[in-house]
Amino acid sequence: MRSVTPPSMVVSGCRSFLVSLSLARTLQISHSSLNNHNINYAIKCCSPINTLSPALTSDSEPSRSDLASSPTSSSSTGYPRHDRLLPCPSPNSAPRIEHLVVSEDGPVLEYICKALDFPPSSVAELIRLGAVYYALVSPQPPSTAPQEQIRIFREATEPSVLRKRSSIKGMTIQQAQKTYRVTNVDQFVEAGTYLRVYVYPKRFPRCYEIDWRSRIIAVTESYVVLDKPAGTSVGGTTNNIEETCAIFTTRALGLSTPLLTTHQLDNCTGGCVVLARTKEYSSIFHGKIREKKVKKLYLALAAAPLPCGIITHYMRPVNRAPRLISEDYMEGWHLCQLEVMECRKVPWPSNVIQDKYCIEECGWPSQDYAYECKINLITGKTHQIRAQFGASKAPLIGDSMYMPAAVAEMANPGLNPFGKHKTEFSCESEKEMAILNWIAQHGKEPSVAIGLQACEISWDDDGEHFYKAGSPWCSCL
Incomplete structure (x- = not known):
């Protein structure tokens, strides 16, 4: 019997099942112990082999020692090619997440290869990227899961089965369901170990x-x-x-x-x-x-001018994009403040510049000028500058998430339930529907660049720790 990895890397397991692609289409779960947010178990079913690069479909596969060696490098940069094993999925492609319960003891790479019919090089790449997780005990499927899925879960987590597993002795179920990242292709997994595989991880x-x-x-x-x-x-x-x-x-x-x-x-x-x-x-x-000893200055390229001075909003305390903000104080919401120090008119980016830097069209009316703003970020919340500029009807150029919402509200004042022209709601359900509709007006996260740069950073006010970034793409206008 192979030795079990220490608890810090926790490996072990239970009895196993493979979540078949047909079952996985409909399986969804809200499992707070994994990532503290809802995880969608619905899987976009694709051929696991022919969507990968040609190198993955060859008859001869590398050994596990080969998989650990340095991958092929790009001739231009000397860094590994991003598509040497796994292609970068389209930004619009649906996520594909496989959920498995191991059926037999053995190395994690071998089990995933067998369960998903993936070549070893593909699985090794996923592990290297950090796209494979495990837990000692599987999370519970939702009530909407297929009966076969629920049956397998019950069999794998029967008290009589769990009592036989020394690896979870002294643990609560919640502790045993905690997930850890798989870090080694040879990592040993026991029967019953839960595996989560992000088949199409976010690539850069x-x-x-x-x-x-x-x-x-x-x-x-x-x-x-x-x-x-x-x-x-x-x-x-x-x-x-x-x-x-x-x-x-x-x-x-x-x-x-x-x-x-x-x-x-x-x-x-x-x-x-x-x-x-x-x-x-x-x-x-x-x-x-x-x-608050760290000072950050930003350059923003906005679609409309903003007056110099401090802009204040309040951000909804929900850790999910898009970030919703209100002009009025809302109890429990986070204070967001920034200072517009300068605002100057500059030419709107040409099509050549937009193509070069992958700046996305976001529905803003065509115009000749944009506005470069220098910003002192007083509070530092996720998406703060982007959300505040969008709410001020001066969205950042290329911001495919917040600019569409700004365009929608300009065409339909009052659409934003937290904006200047918000309406009163007769009941809570009506307000919730308005919030959902407002969220729907936002677009997807930009694929590459927007008109925003952290141009300066300093700390300690001693002059020693002061640094400036190079010219942003918008300086090429």
Whole structure:
């Protein structure tokens, strides 16, 4: 019997079932113990093999030792090609998440290959990206799941079955259902272990196009300051912790210890990001943020002008995009404040510039001028600048999430239930319907860049820690 991985990596398991594609179409679950939000078990069914790159369908497969070796590099950057094993899915493609319960003891890679009929290279890539999770005990399917699915879950979690598993001795069911990321292709999983596989993880192909050394602003003993390219993730997503600014900057500098994130920028936003070289400095920088010792200035390219001064809104405390904000005080909502320091008229981006930087059309009426605003971010909430500018009828150029909503409200004042022209509702259900309708007016997250850059960052007011990003794409206008 293979040794079981220690509890920090928790592997073990129960009896197993494979969630067949036909069952998975309708299986949905709200499982707060996985990610503290609703997880959609509905799976977009596609051929698991022929949607992958041709290299995956060859007869000869690499050994597991080969899978751990350095992948093929791009001739232009020296970094691994993003499509060497798994293609980047279309931004509009539906997510595909496979949920399995292991049927027999063995290495996790071998089991997933067998269960999903995937080549080892494909599964190894998913594990490398961080797109595979496991738990000792499967979460409970919803009542709407097929009866076969419910039956298998009950068999795998029968008290008599669970009592025989030494790996969960002394644990509550909730503790045993906690998920961990699979980090090794040889990781041993017992029968009954729950597996969640993100077949199409969020990808960041721009990581392989960037000259990362040229984006580094400063290197010190404690931290690195990066001019983050738009279209990249600072520290990763739920299903991709490999294609990140932290990882690629670490490689560019040849560091043996990975850089750590200290704060975030939206994927579609570029500019100054501080990456810590040690856990100690990461904690120190987080403390500076909490104590409001870190100052961030932004450049925003807006579709309409805004007056200089402080703009105040209140953001709904729901950790989900789009972020909804109100001009009026709302109890329990987060205060959002920014200061528009400058606002100057500039030419609207040409079609050539928009194509070069993948700036999306968002339904704003054609015009000759845009407005470049310099912003002092007083409070730092997710999507704050984007949401506040959108609510002020000056959405950021290329912001495919908030600009469509601004356009919709301009055409239909009062559409925003929290806006200046909001209406009174006769009952709570009527208000909820209005909120859902308002959310529906927003679009998807931008695929690459928008008119927003974190142009300056400083802290401690000593003049020593002051850094500026390079020229944003909108400076090419």
